[in-house]
Amino acid sequence: MSDKNRNKLPSNLxxxxxxxxxxxxxxxxxxxxxxxxxxxNLQIFHLQPSTYTKTLDELVLFIAQVSQCYPEEVSDFxxxxxxxxxxxxxVLDKxxxxxxxxxLILLRNKSLIPATGVLELFFELFRxxxxxxxxxxxxxxxxxxxxVNFKHKNAKLxxxxxxxMYTMxxxxxVIAAKMSLSVMIELYRRNIWNDTKTVNVIATACFxxxxxxxxxxxxxxxxHEEGEKAAESDSEDEVDKKKEKSRKTSKELILGNRVAKKxxxxxxxxERALQAMKKFKKKHKSESFNFSALHLLHDPQDFSEKLLKQLEATNExxxxxLMMIDFISRLIGIHGLFLLNFYPFVQRFLQPHQREVTRLLLYVAQASHDLVPPDVLESAIKVIAxxxxxxxNSGEVMAVGLNAVREISARCPLALSxxxxxxxVQYKTHKDKAVMMAARALIALYRRVNPELLHKRDRGKPTESTEELQTxxxxxxxxxxxxxxxxxxxGEVELGEGETEKAEISKEWESCSEDEDDDEDDWIDVHHSSDEEQTEDPVAGLSLEExxxxxxxxxxNRxxxxxxxxxxxxxxxxxxxESSSKGKGKRKHVEVDLDENSDRLMLSTIENVHKKRAHDKESRLATVMAGREGREKFTHGPQKMNPNASTTNKEKARGKNFMMVKHKLGRKKGKRSFRDKQMALTKALLRRQKKN
Known part of the structure; x- marks a missing residue:
């Protein structure tokens, strides 16, 4: 047997x-x-651990691959x-x-070693x-x-x-501490470690x-990382849109392949093009994260006080x-904290020329709630005013200030005197549209919250909601x-399969129409309304107490x-x-879309200046095409009643070549001379005389 075909097991791992x-x-x-x-080889390697040994490298991977076959023999490995x-x-070679x-990863995947020791070692290797x-x-x-936590939580591990990791x-x-923090954040995002202990361990890193x-x-x-990912994805989408314009669709690829030689x-x-197209579509699935960690902090009051103290002394x-101010303001707004030193600290930055001033106004509004003393927030509103x-100032600056005052007042109505x-309110007739709309939005807010502070002419028509309002x-x-x-x-309550129990809601409600007029001799005016109006407001005639x-x-009861x-x-x-006064008509009803996330304050609410933005060509074209939907196509001139009818010779001549019809263009009736008209008139008169 030749050396080429001989089995060399000792050297062929x-x-x-x-x-x-x-x-x-x-x-x-x-x-x-x-x-x-x-x-x-291991004994030799201990003498010079910084050198690379190929033999030991191959032997370690070989033993790790077959270790499950001889668990007792490799127990010390x-x-x-x-x-x-x-x-x-x-000092080891990389x-x-x-x-x-x-x-070690191979051994851990084969469950030959416990997770605790290996993972702690890997955390130390971050250094x-x-x-x-x-x-x-x-x-x-x-x-x-x-x-490890797939089927059920391993609390001990x-x-x-x-x-x-708290010690790490x-x-x-610095690198080891940063990587350990990144691991905890990633585990929280994946809903693996989403408990309060993880959140509070991460909170210690804020100091x-x-x-x-x-x-x-x-x-x-x-x-913020979610927003950054969204911004990155937006920039990537712009590039991908340009690529997508030049990219063929799957239908075009299949048709092109059908026509060409097979x-x-x-x-x-x-097949490669279709597979690449599928990957391109899967690539842009948006990820969603749940950042509810602010609600899991143990002592947000003490935490925010320490953070404010760090902010006042920092040289970052x-x-x-700005990030620390944002964090403190969210803590104050979410948990309803008392941190009165925060507002004077932020007031120093509330200047129109200040960088990121709209964000600072947003943070003041975020830190407002109804338990903050009104005089504290009133000083902040005066600074903004x-x-x-x-x-x-310009109209945009004034509109931003009014928007900020509106958002602060929405969370603490007593802050505005x-x-x-x-x-x-005097700015409701300002020449700048942005200022005018911001002032009217402030009026609309106080119509719902506390209309008594407004002048009588600004309170608007009283409605049912204003009657029920409690100051x-x-x-x-x-x-x-x-x-x-x-x-x-x-008042119906579902009890089971088809069984319902009709509860008596109120005897006064049922007999309210009977008590209005007890005189049988008088006429009773009956209001005739359609069934639709009755279903819209079945409690129209009831008092507030009823x-x-x-x-x-x-x-x-249900x-x-x-x-x-x-x-x-x-x-x-x-x-x-709807108006609360009887005998008058209703206002025009407008469907109000109540957003579930209305409590979350966005920067657009402060920067919303109600000005028409300049549109690019694509957005203008999109609005034009949207307006053409559901509309008949405009055409020039009269159209045939039957689109399948034949055309006239005159219409056919329009599509012909000029050389084919030029000889017919000269055959036109010329103008008659005076002599011809005179002879024609004479003949017409003679003809009329003969008839008579």
Missing amino acids: PQLQNLIKRDPGSYKDEFMQQYRHYES PQHLQDLLRRHAT TMRMTFCKA CQDKLLRKTLYSYIVSDIKN NTTLQNF LKDNN SKVTKILVTAMKFFLG TKKRQKKL RFEVK NNFITDR EDLLRDF LHYGDRKTRQAVPGAEILS KRQKAEDVST ILTQEDFRQIQHHQARKTT
């Missing part, structure tokens, strides 16, 4: 690995020979690798270090100056913890790792002296300070004993469904448009 996996018992001696070879990485992690980590290694370990740590966040190595760690932790709470090369090219750049809402409000003082809470607007519902009683009975809440929502919206 891939072949031996394949044979061992097929029949472990028959090749145990060969494996033990290689394992002893590994031990001898994982400990060898862990000790080697702990002692010489920073290729050898990656090999040892890959071997190594090896970017590829850190990226590999980061991906594996996240995926391994996800797999999670607690151990969270305590270890305080590590002197780090390292700017990168501080910014990463605050971005997690503020959800060959195997063209068929493979078509302005962008970091003096610096923004003055005639020396009657004198200031009436001064702002609250500082510290008062609006408590309800029933669902507002539940009086619109009937409506309140009926709402309480309905709320306590379970409300989603359809019931939708009906209540439309009824409450109708109250804002």
